Each structure stands twice: as structure tokens, then as C-alpha cells.
Amino acid sequence: MSRLIWVVLLFFCDSASAQSDSTGRRDTIKISQLEEVIITGDLSPGKKATKPLANLEQYLEKAAAVNMIRRGSYAWEPMLNGMSAERSVVTIDGMRIYGACTDKMDPVTSYVEITNLEKANVHNGQTGSAAGATIAGSLDLVRRKNYFGKKNLKGIAFSGFEFNNRQKIFGAGVNWRSPGIYGNVDFTFRDADNYKAGKGEEVLYSQLTKYNVSAIAGLKIDAHRHVEASLIYDHAVDIGYPALPMDVSLAKAWIASLEYVRHHISPWLQQWQTKVYYNDVTHIMDDTKRPVVPIRMDMPGWSKTAGFYSRLQGAAGRHDWKLTFSGHHNYSLAEMTMFSNTPGEKDMFMLTWPGVQINYGDLYIEDIIPFRENLSAVVSTGIAVHNNLVNKRSGLESLQIFYPGMEKSNTRLLKRFSAAIQYRKDSWLLDAGLAYGDRAPSVSEGYGFYLFNSFDRFDYIGNPEMKNEKSASLNGSATFQQNGFMTKLSGSFFYMKDYIIGLPERGLSVMTIGASGVKVYGQLKNAAIFNTALDVNYRFAEKWYWTNKLIYRRGTGDGVGDLPMIQPFTYTTGFSVKVKAFSAEVLMNGSARQNRYNPDFGELALPGYTIFNMVVSRGFQAGNTSLQVKGGVENIFDRNYTTFSDWNRIPRMGRNIFINLVVGF
């Protein structure tokens, strides 16, 4: 719920400055209206995060546009606007990164920790899509930034414990700054056992252990130039996925970048950032913890990405513009070795991702044009060249079994465009926009070879001959704020052509023992997704704050009926109070019964549910040292429930008592 608080606070800050500041600050207001910003990294005491040491996914889930598909207690897949990961672009500080798991057990968000990040920016549709072609939107996990300044050394240490799954969290960070150098080093450790769903039901294979270390350093070259180097190493072992037939023995990533920044270059060119980056992801699936499996298998995957971006920001006349030129190369390889149950028989091997390369180049331009004091427009456009290359002969030959004429290389041209206007009058803020974009099929959609989906129990085969998926969208919102009262109604509508989805193909023999059939990726003539959200917040008597949020989504596809994984009507309401160093909060969230679902994708009807959480916190200060103690109970009534986004309907956590301690010095 505190995510809402942060977003609202931004509104307050910026609306105040809009009146007084006629140049340069206007853009902050515009952008914050078109995106949601989730502050993650502020662990300093006094800050209002409900559960400071929550994992990143729990933070992201608070955004209206974001749902998380859960396959376990960790590594949830973010869905933007009701659309799964293939339709959005998730970046870490603008760096493209691809998971190494064919079963989506390692979304990008699983390779970072909240301590690595300052905030997450969510853009809907093609607005703000500097990172690349997208349909649903972009999610940029912004790295914790430090900066040059007066000599200063600060640190934090934190520790947390959750009773439900006995999760132990601890870590520490140090950051120093001086006029010429700045640096951060931090690490986080998490270890949890299986969690228990409501009424004491233990969810087996839901344990996890994870280490994360990150460092960042900046060096000033002169008053207007500096360089920054950043490194994140994330290492997770023994991670259970109760919703899937396999767990993960190892998931690790190296994420490194080097950036050069120049500012105040000329009157019309304010900043030029150039970054080169490299990330290396390894993901090893493991079924040794499962006692009964039809056949034992090893499924390792690797994904390596090297890329760059160069971004110019400037002002010309009334325009505030941004231009980003970027490119990246990715190599994704995944294999499956099955160990025969017949002694003496050879192992069975195949490539599930046949060594596919993505070679991508992109040019994106964005311009903010204020027409009057209270009316402005944001226009953006982007064009990209997307090439897929299957250089590995054995990989190409596997796919040629299904597509005999398939060429090893395929190049696509992707285009995107968005335009929005914003109008401010008295206490009202209105905005409306439209956008268009297309995308290439993902590695699994284009080149996957017998990927088993444990939700609908089908083997999926990729289709490299698909056309680009296209989307046209409309969005709008109306916000009213006066005194302590704020209400906002927002909505978006996506109309897609050539919507990529798995379609059953009779007559194909399954590969996975026990699967119901084989689906080959194909395209629906069209599909449509509609989202709407209503926020009503009221702050009164300075210390009380009441927030409410209602979300509704609907998705349909030509010939398929209701699209799978669409959120039913969901509501959240919260009440919080803050007096000096003490704060308390009570939250209720829930969902109506889900009657729109798609049985062809394994979904079933779901009952509605309501969950209650509460948190109290107290801050202490002694000189330069501060301590924040936060404790609470999630799912107070120990309700056993599951939601539309829980893969295979695994139940969610039951009652969980948690304590977080953050020390700053």
C-alpha cells in the first residue's frame, strides 16, 4: 500500500513546483503521470515502506499495472497490463537482459535485490520505451545511484525474519562519497524453508537460498564529466518451485556495466550518457528433490547479453527531448538430457533453445512539448532492427524437423509510436494518449523445442515463421486532488493483431511423458485487453491516511474466448497513521470470484478471497545512528487462498509474522 503513498507524494511535490517553476521542471510532472514509480531502495529509517525487506517482486506487485505470476515463493514473472513477460521489456538501469530458463523460472527481477535498486519505473504501452520495442510496457529497475558531494561515509545493516517460512534476511551496505569519487557496496542474503499456506498446509519444494553482492563506483573527470562502473552478482541455490515439476539447483547472474556521462555540453544539449554492458546468466533446473518423476532430467540454460546505449537529452526552444541509440546481442542456449529408465540405454538429449542469437539495434526519440502553462504533449517514436540467427547446426536441424525450409537468419523491422497530451485545470489533471507498436516473437515463441507448460500440460513448439505481433492502444486518466483528497480514474485499451499464442496441433506426438498434447505457437487474427483502475485516497488530520484501489481487467482473443491469466476484479484498501517516529497500517486486499478463465490453458474457476495485513513501526535516533523496527502480520486470519496468477493454483502464504530491522550509520 505504501507504493501508492509514494506515488501520491510525488504528485504533491510536483504539483507544488509546477506553479512556481516555469522552466525545466515541467517534464518531471508529465513523466510521473505517464508512469508509475515504485520506490524500492529506501531502507533508511523513517521511510514508509510497509515491509522494507520484502523481496523485489512484492514491491512491484503494488503497482496497478503489474501482476506477478507466481510459481513458487521466489522469482515471480512480472505481467504488465495483463500481458506476460514476452510482451514487455524489463531492463536493469536501461540494460537489456534475458532469462536463461525455458520455463520462465528466472525472470529478470529474480537476479537483483532491493538493495541494488533505488526504484522501478513502469511505463505503459509504447510510452517511454527507450529500451526497445514492446507491446504492454516497460519496466526499468533503476540502480541505486550515488553522487559526488561533500565527503561522507554512510552505511546500513539490516536483518529480517519471517515466521511462516522461517525466512532469514540480512545484509549490509556501505556508501561513500567525496567530491571526486563515490562508491557503494552492498550485499543481501536470504534463506527460507518451505512456506505454509492457510490452515497449516505446508507447500513442499518452496524453499530458497540467495546471495547478492553489488558494487558501484563513480569517478569524476571534470566538472561536467564522469564515469561509473557497476557490478551485480546474484547467486541463488536450492530454489523450490512448487507449481512446477522441477526445481532449480543454481541460478546466477553477473551484471556489469560501464558508463560515461557528460552534461551541460551546449545550451541545447544537456546530457549525454553512454553505457556499455554485459550480463551472463546461468540457470540449472533440477529434479533430484522430487521423489517421483516419470523420467529424470537435467535442464541447464545459459543466456549472455552484451549491449550498449547512448542517450542524449536536451532542450530546444520549448521542447525537452531525449534520443536513445542502443543495441544488444544475446545468445540463448538451453538443453535437456533425459536419463533412461532402462539400464544400459543411452541418455536422450535435445536442445530446447537451439542456440538462438538476437542481434538488435534501436533508435528512440522522445519529445515533451508544452503548449501553454497547463497543456503539454509528449510524443515518442522508435524504430528497431531485430535479427534472429540460429548458427548452431544441431539447433537449426532440430527446428527444421518442423519447418523444413527454415533459414538460419531472420530479420525484422519493428516500429513504435506514442503521443499523449496532458491538461491541468484547477484541481484536475487529465491525460489521454494513443500508441502503436509491434514486437518480434520471443526466443521460446519463435524457437522453443518441446517446452512443457505445466499449467495446461502441453508441449510447446516455437514458430520462427510468425509475423510481428502488432498493438494499437488508447489510454487515459483523470485525477482530481484537493486538500487531502485525491481520486484518479485510469484506463487503457490494447487492440492487438497477430496475437501470438500456443494453438493445439492434433496429430503431433507429445514428448513429455503424461502431457495432454502439443501446441505450436501461432497467431490469432486479433485480441483485445482492457484495463481500468480507480484510486481514492484521503489524508486527514495530518496523520491519518486512507487509500483505496480498484482494478478491473478483461481480455479476449479471436477464436480463443477469454485470454488466460487475466486478473478478475481486485480491491485494496488501507488505513495508516503516523505520529512522530511511530506508524501503523492496516490493509485489506482481495479479489472477486474469477469466472472469466480459459480451460484450454489449464485455468479453472476460482472463489473470491479477502486478506488482511497489519504493520507497526517505530524509529529511533541516537546521534548519527538510526534504527527502524518494523513488525507485522500478513494474512492475519490465516486464509488459504490462491489467485489467477498462481501457476497451477498453488496456495499463497498463510499467516506470516515478520520483523524487519534496519540500522543506519
Place this chain on the structure above:
Amino acid sequence: MKPFKILSSGLLVILFFLACSKEKDPVQADETEGLQLVATFHNDDHKIDLYTKNGKFQTGYNDIFFQIKDKQDRFINDAQVEWAPVMHMSAMSHSCPSSTISKKEGTRSLYTGFIVFQMAGNDMEYWELTINYTAGGTAYSVKQKIQVTAAPKRVVESFMGADEKRYILALAAPAEPGVAVNDMKAVLYRMESMMLFTPVDGYTIKIDPRMPGMGNHSSPNNVDLTQGADKLYYGKLSLTMTGYWKINLQLANESGDIIKGESVTDDNESSSIYFELEF
């Protein structure tokens, strides 16, 4: 005069030896590259070296290569050759399918043909190969016992069809399969008598490759084998992963009637005739 005589006769001797050694064909070593020697046959006049890819004679289809050399180790490159394999069993003898002999394309000394051994030899019962050839107007012959061992996997089927005739069906390719749609080649012979096997024309060899170790799943885009211009049978074998595959077979005659083999269904796990591949 004397030194000159010594020098010139020395030169003559050297030249003589050079000329003679030119007879030893330097091409020889290259033509059997990639092949391994299996057996050497001797008669009074010649020596015949027989080669195969894996250095063995095995049950099933064997591509055999050989060179004929005289006692001076010179190649006989233009002989007319035919062969006759015979298995001597305790009660009787019988032959097996074999091709005519030709020169391997692009070689001068390498003769080639194939033989399909339906069974392996043992201490009591053995295979013997007779090679009859004419070179330089004279007819020669050589006959020798050969070792035929059982192939590690099932690559030949010998059966009685519904038409009361005996057939021999053998897998010729792929010898090194890959995860891909592989070109498949097979040979089909009818047993006319103990000693006579003739190639069969116009039939169809239906294939259904399965992985018994993985729920008996199949693969897409296989093409049944039909006869090509050279009388051998060609089709496509799709293999989606490495491991052990059972290629279930059904033999259909010119009219399309199935004369041997059953289709694989939920109730019937395998056909009575099949090949095996493990890679």
C-alpha cells in the same frame, strides 16, 4: 672414360629403380582413407583386401570396398568382378542378398558393392565369400571364410509376408543419424530360393519411429520409403532427440496391402518388424 661409364651406369640404375617404383601407385593410400581393413583373400595370383567403414562384417546391410593386387603389389583396376556369399549351416547352405560390383565413384582401384547378411556366423555355421573375376582375359576365383558378427542393434529383418514369400529388409542409412530429418535408405529383397535373392520393386516401407523409454512418443514429418531410380528405397526419418529409437515398420506391396507389420496404437506398443537406432 672409366669414371663416365661408372657415372652413367650408376645413373641408369637409379633411373631404373625410379621407373620401377613409379609402378607403385601413390594414389593407393588415399582411396581407402576412412575405411578399415576387414579381411584379405589370397589365391595363387592375386591378393584382395576387403574394407568396410567400421572394420567388420555385421548382420544387416554392409557397404564393402576392395582392391585387387597382383603378386607385385600392382593394382588390377579393370577386372570384371562378381561375388557370391554363402552360409554353410549344419543341415544346408544358403546365400543372402548382394549387389553387383562396380567401381566407387572417383576412384581407380576401389571396387564396391553391398551384401546383406541375415544372420551372424558362429563356430559351427560360417559364411564364405566367393569372388570371381576376369582380368586381362583370364578368369580367376578366390573363396574364403569370413567372420560375420551380430550388429549391436536390430538393423535387418527377415520374415514371411502374408503372401507366403520370404523377405529381407535391411537399414542402409542413416549410419550416423542426427537430431534432424535424416535421409533414410533401405534395401528390400525377396528370397526366391536358398541361393537366389532378388530386389523387390514398387513396394512401400512405412516407418513409425518411437522412443519406448519416453512414453513411446513419435516424431513429426517422417516420409515412408519408396523405391528410387537405383532400385533402393528412400524416405525421411525424423529424430527429435538422441537416445534409443525403435523404427517400427510395415511393408506394403504394390497394391498397398500390408503384408507384414502392425501400426503402433495405444494398445499395440510396437510392430513385429522394426529397426533400432541408438545415438
